[in-house]
Amino acid sequence: xxxxxxxxxxxxxxxGYSAFFPDLPGCAGAGDTxxxxxxxxxxxxxxxxxxxxxxxxxxxxxxxxxxxxxxDDVQVADLLLVTxxxxxxxxxxxxxxxxxxxxxxxxxxxxxxxxxEDAALAELKRRNSAP
Numbered sequence: 001x002x003x004x005x006x007x008x009x010x011x012x013x014x015x016g017y018s019a020f021f022p023d024l025p026g027c028a029g030a031g032d033t034x035x036x037x038x039x040x041x042x043x044x045x046x047x048x049x050x051x052x053x054x055x056x057x058x059x060x061x062x063x064x065x066x067x068x069x070x071x072d073d074v075q076v077a078d079l080l081l082v083t084x085x086x087x088x089x090x091x092x093x094x095x096x097x098x099x100x101x102x103x104x105x106x107x108x109x110x111x112x113x114x115x116x117e118d119a120a121l122a123e124l125k126r127r128n129s130a131p
Contacts, residue, residue, distance in 0.1 A: 009078040046084040
């Protein structure tokens with residue numbers, strides 16, 4: 001599932017940047033450049049939303065970018081939308097694998113499901129980025 005939230009990127013006293021999500025108190029990012037700050041904020045959003053889901057907390061609706069209220073003392077560098085992919089509910093499946101492949105997987109992990117999920121995500125990313 002993908003969720004998009006507005007993020008405020010502001011300059012800080014040390015010359016870097018920090019980010020906060022008005023809809024998600026405690027979710028923040030930082031970086032030496034706006035780009036680094038945006039990347040860190042994206043990771044923070046992903047982890048924050050995953051933690052909320054794990055804790056059973058409801059994910060709030062996002063404020064429209066045009067409706068974001070920013071305090072006067074904030075030195076705004078940018079106001080952007082950040083989209084995070086949040087893991088959905090796990091679904092049990094039944095699959096068949098070659099026994100040698102399964103043995104090779106077992107030599108590198110004790111969690112087959114996580115291994116196969118990571119491999120599937122990597123393959124999807126590879127195929128979606130192919131020219």
